[in-house]
Amino acid sequence: MKPSDLDKLKVKPRIKDDEYTMFGPERRAGRMNLERREFLKLAGGGLVVFFTAGEALEGQIGGARGADGGYPDDPNAYLKVGPDGRVTCFTGKIEMGQGIITSLAMMLAEEIDVPLASVDMVMGDTALCPYDAGTFGSRSTKYFGPPLRQAAAEARGVLVRLASSRLGTAEEGLATKDGAVYALETPSKKVSYADLVGGRRIEVRLENKPPIKAIAKHTVSGRPTPRSDARAKVTGEAKFAGDIRYPGLLYAAILRPPAHGAKLKSADTSAAERFAGARVLRDGDLIAVLHEKPDLAAEALTLVRAEFEPSPSKLDNETIFAHLKEVPANSDVVVESGTLDEGAKLAVKNVERSYFAHYVAHAPSEPHTAVVRIEGDKAEVWASTQSPFRARQEVAKTLDLPVENVRVRTPFVGCGFGGKNQGGQIVEAARLAKLGGRPVQVAWTRQEEFFNDTFRPAATYDIRSGLDASNKIVLWDYKNYQAGSRSSQPVYDIPHKRVLSFGGGFGGGGVAVHPFGTGAWRGPGSNTNIFATECHIDIMAQEAGMDPLAFRLANLADARMKKVVAAAAGQFGRTFARAPSGRGYGIAITDYLGSYVAAMAEVEVDRARGAVRVLRVVCAQDMGECINPDGARMQIEGCVTMGLGYCLTEEIRFKDGRVLTENYDSYEVPRFSWLPRIEVVLVDNPDLAPQGCGEPAVTVMGAVIANAIHDAIGVRLFTLPMTPARIRAALASRA
Amino acid sequence: MDKTIRFKLNGREVAVETSPERMLLWVLRTDLEHTGTKYGCGEGFCGACTVLVDARPERSCQFPLAGAEGKSVLTIEGLSRGGKLHPLQQAFADLGALQCGYCTPGMILMAYALLLRKPDPTEAEIADALEGNLCRCGSYNRIIAAVRQASQALKMKVVDREAL
Numbered sequence: 055m056k057p058s059d060l061d062k063l064k065v066k067p068r069i070k071d072d073e074y075t076m077f078g079p080e081r082r083a084g085r086m087n088l089e090r091r092e093f094l095k096l097a098g099g100g101l102v103v104f105f106t107a108g109e110a111l112e113g114q115i116g117g118a119r120g121a122d123g124g125y126p127d128d129p130n131a132y133l134k135v136g137p138d139g140r141v142t143c144f145t146g147k148i149e150m151g152q153g154i155i156t157s158l159a160m161m162l163a164e165e166i167d168v169p170l171a172s173v174d175m176v177m178g179d180t181a182l183c184p185y186d187a188g189t190f191g192s193r194s195t196k197y198f199g200p201p202l203r204q205a206a207a208e209a210r211g212v213l214v215r216l217a218s219s220r221l222g223t224a225e226e227g228l229a230t231k232d233g234a235v236y237a238l239e240t241p242s243k244k245v246s247y248a249d250l251v252g253g254r255r256i257e258v259r260l261e262n263k264p265p266i267k268a269i270a271k272h273t274v275s276g277r278p279t280p281r282s283d284a285r286a287k288v289t290g291e292a293k294f295a296g297d298i299r300y301p302g303l304l305y306a307a308i309l310r311p312p313a314h315g316a317k318l319k320s321a322d323t324s325a326a327e328r329f330a331g332a333r334v335l336r337d338g339d340l341i342a343v344l345h346e347k348p349d350l351a352a353e354a355l356t357l358v359r360a361e362f363e364p365s366p367s368k369l370d371n372e373t374i375f376a377h378l379k380e381v382p383a384n385s386d387v388v389v390e391s392g393t394l395d396e397g398a399k400l401a402v403k404n405v406e407r408s409y410f411a412h413y414v415a416h417a418p419s420e421p422h423t424a425v426v427r428i429e430g431d432k433a434e435v436w437a438s439t440q441s442p443f444r445a446r447q448e449v450a451k452t453l454d455l456p457v458e459n460v461r462v463r464t465p466f467v468g469c470g471f472g473g474k475n476q477g478g479q480i481v482e483a484a485r486l487a488k489l490g491g492r493p494v495q496v497a498w499t500r501q502e503e504f505f506n507d508t509f510r511p512a513a514t515y516d517i518r519s520g521l522d523a524s525n526k527i528v529l530w531d532y533k534n535y536q537a538g539s540r541s542s543q544p545v546y547d548i549p550h551k552r553v554l555s556f557g558g559g560f561g562g563g564g565v566a567v568h569p570f571g572t573g574a575w576r577g578p579g580s581n582t583n584i585f586a587t588e589c590h591i592d593i594m595a596q597e598a599g600m601d602p603l604a605f606r607l608a609n610l611a612d613a614r615m616k617k618v619v620a621a622a623a624g625q626f627g628r629t630f631a632r633a634p635s636g637r638g639y640g641i642a643i644t645d646y647l648g649s650y651v652a653a654m655a656e657v658e659v660d661r662a663r664g665a666v667r668v669l670r671v672v673c674a675q676d677m678g679e680c681i682n683p684d685g686a687r688m689q690i691e692g693c694v695t696m697g698l699g700y701c702l703t704e705e706i707r708f709k710d711g712r713v714l715t716e717n718y719d720s721y722e723v724p725r726f727s728w729l730p731r732i733e734v735v736l737v738d739n740p741d742l743a744p745q746g747c748g749e750p751a752v753t754v755m756g757a758v759i760a761n762a763i764h765d766a767i768g769v770r771l772f773t774l775p776m777t778p779a780r781i782r783a784a785l786a787s788r789a
Numbered sequence: 790m791d792k793t794i795r796f797k798l799n800g801r802e803v804a805v806e807t808s809p810e811r812m813l814l815w816v817l818r819t820d821l822e823h824t825g826t827k828y829g830c831g832e833g834f835c836g837a838c839t840v841l842v843d844a845r846p847e848r849s850c851q852f853p854l855a856g857a858e859g860k861s862v863l864t865i866e867g868l869s870r871g872g873k874l875h876p877l878q879q880a881f882a883d884l885g886a887l888q889c890g891y892c893t894p895g896m897i898l899m900a901y902a903l904l905l906r907k908p909d910p911t912e913a914e915i916a917d918a919l920e921g922n923l924c925r926c927g928s929y930n931r932i933i934a935a936v937r938q939a940s941q942a943l944k945m946k947v948v949d950r951e952a953l
Contacts, residue, residue: 469891499831
């Protein structure tokens with residue numbers, strides 16, 4: 055691909071340099087810094103609406119932070135109305151499959167009143183988009199959506215004001231539809247956004263921020279809408295970082311240690327240097343072979359003879375849990391109310407259990423990839439990343455360049471799940487591009503992906519709880535070690551409770567805690583906190599002599615949660631009985647950062663083999679106002695399917711710093727034959743602002759399957775994943 | 790030792806001068822700039838790199854270029870005709886049978902090979918045929934529905950084998 059083609063990568067490429075019409079550069083020169091001009095040049099011409107004369111563009115667009123490090127107040131940071139009437143949305147968020155390329159466009163189209171097809175998305179480009187901390191935590195719709203809507207409403211207000219003078223009609227007598235402003239009394243009297251905008255610069259001051267539309271008036275938002283990127287993705291036209299080509303691009307293959315913490319002793323690169331077309335680069339511990347063909351770079355790398363010190367790590371899957379409890383760690387009080395002593399006094403039945411979760415990999419379909427080109431004192435980066443602005447900082451630091459001289463662009467990203475918050479490959483590509491004087495691509499192999507990934511941390515949980523004589527939960531003493539605090543506060547109505555979270559959680563912990571990198575994994579902290587919590591609730595239901603649904607409802611005070619549970623139960627259509635009933639029904643619920651989920655599952659277990667077959671999963675979710683119901687269903691279905699992996703098979707095997715699971719033969723992810731019947735229920739709640747959707751449903755999967763397995767065979771698994779070997783062992787130890 | 794290897798790529802004759810030992814995946818992606826075919830695992834476990842060689846699905850990361858000599862290679866770029874999507878592509882798009890889209894080209898080509906062999910597969914036969922193709926986003930249920938829909942759309946075309 056030629057560099058001149060690079061701007062055509064987006065789904066609907068509309069931004070061309072030749073559309074650029076500089077507006078009043080002489081007049082504004084004193085107020086505009088270079089970055090601003092660069093933005094306008096890159097973003098093209100058309101209407102950049104000046105909401106408050108003179109100051110609107112200052113320090114807002116182009117990667118600047120808002121006043122508090124959040125999103126900027128200036129609507130221009132979010133959108134542009136082009137001379138053709140098309141509306142471009144600028145967002146620092148990225149598209150990795152979660153579907154915001156469609157749902158954010160829907161929010162914008164709705165509020166500014168253009169057809170959805172008239173919206174172009176520019177995502178994850180640090181030169182064009184407002185600063186964004188990263189795409190994670192199911193936060194895009196929840197936190198980026200509202201300012202985008204506000205910006206669109208303001209832009210619409212500006213267009214109405216412009217139309218008012220053009221049409222000679224008072225603003226109150228005007229309305230907008232399909233990219234035009236028209237007179238309410240004479241609808242034929244109208245002017246399109248394109249005509250209003252032309253190629254000019256317009257300054258308008260709005261006295262008040264216009265209100266956003268009432269949901270009842272929505273015609274785009276809230277309607278099931280197909281993915282706007284589907285066509286690009288089914289034709290192979292969609293570009294991922296590894297598909298970016300520069301003239302002179304070299305592909306890097308990097309020497310890796312055999313184990314984490316193993317330091318390089320010596321390396322003989324002479325044979326690799328003799329490999330035709332290969333260049334060997336070395337920068338401290340970084341040794342790489344570069345070649346014009348990626349496969350030949352990899353072949354030449356095998357000729358490097360290197361010796362490493364042994365890893366200092368002596369941990370493995372068997373010893374890790376004891377280690378995690380022993381390693382010194384600070385504790386956070388996540389929630390505390392009443393007193394544990396009082397709760398213990400009230401309790402007539404007590405349950406005390408420990409739970410365990412192993413390391414799991416993100417295993418994104420697309421391994422971490424980046425391309426870096428350095429030209430003079432500027433660097434351009436294309437990366438598969440969830441955090442382009444963080445990547446910009448890291449590249450600027452690596453190359454010793456001012457941050458504004460680095461532009462990070464994010465094409466389509468092939469899965470993230472938190473794993474691409476970290477961009478080690480980007481820094482590697484930057485170092486090698488600098489050292490080699492040529493554009494460089496670093497694309498991790500699958501084996502490197504399993505080695506360099508920041509795994510979901512292994513973690514342990516201790517729960518002590520008590521029931522009073524009426525089977526109300528009166529005591530909840532919860533401790534997690536290294537899981538992270540998210541979703542560790544119980545959703546149940548418990549008078550005496552304390553939740554402690556020990557260690558760095560998914561934020562890290564360092565080499566003293568974990569033998570390798572750890573980080574956020576889809577629904578971080580939550581997916582294992584919910585496993586422990588909701589398994590424990592099931593055990594208490596059993597102690598209470600109640601079925602797990604009735605027990606939960608009896609201990610819930612939150613009406614919204616009860617409604618979600620009822621919605622799931624209605625769809626599930628089975629009657630729960632005190633476990634184990636032999637029928638293999640399970641239930642689990644959660645409040646994931648404001649999105650409520652209730653899942654019910656049916657499983658069968660082959661006792662001889664220990665194999666679990668998940669037959670059916672019902673998942674009800676209340677995420678507040680739902681922007682794209684079809685997109686939400688896709689996310690929930692994906693959460694259910696992906697969640698089966700950490701339930702049943704996914705576990706990083708490791709020993710002495712080595713990662714033994716190196717590919718999909720030893721790390722088993724869900725595949726077609728696992729597929730249960732998945733039934734999604736979207737619980738309508740438009741009065742609540744949009745919450746998140748990409749992660750919530752994955753967090754209940756561990757518990758709902760564990761509870762269903764217990765209901766099927768009367769044996770409880772306390773460790774994730776619930777592999778056939780663990781199930782056979784649990785059955786054997788009971789017998 | 791470099792050699793000139795000729796084959797048909799999406800119906801057009803191509804000639805590549807390179808080592809015939811190299812895997813087809815990298816020749817397609819790098820030498821021929823057909824980047825629709827994706828690297829996923831490098832060992833044939835995931836199916837992201839699936840292409841058709843003389844109508845047989847092959848893992849291009851495991852398929853030496855020499856094996857393509859004189860044959861017909863079909864990649865995702867060759868599926869649509871005159872800007873019109875193939876019924877499989879259309880069904881994947883219509884039913885949302887993709888999220889991140891990285892596994893999609895391999896998935897569609899594997900399904901294409903299935904429909905060549907079995908024009909009217911059941912859901913179970915689709916799942917079985919695609920078992921070796923991994924979708925981390927978890928679109929399996931929609932992929933099965935999309936392949937079914939495409940098979941019905943193709944059947945309505947009076948079993949037009951050429952359309953495949």
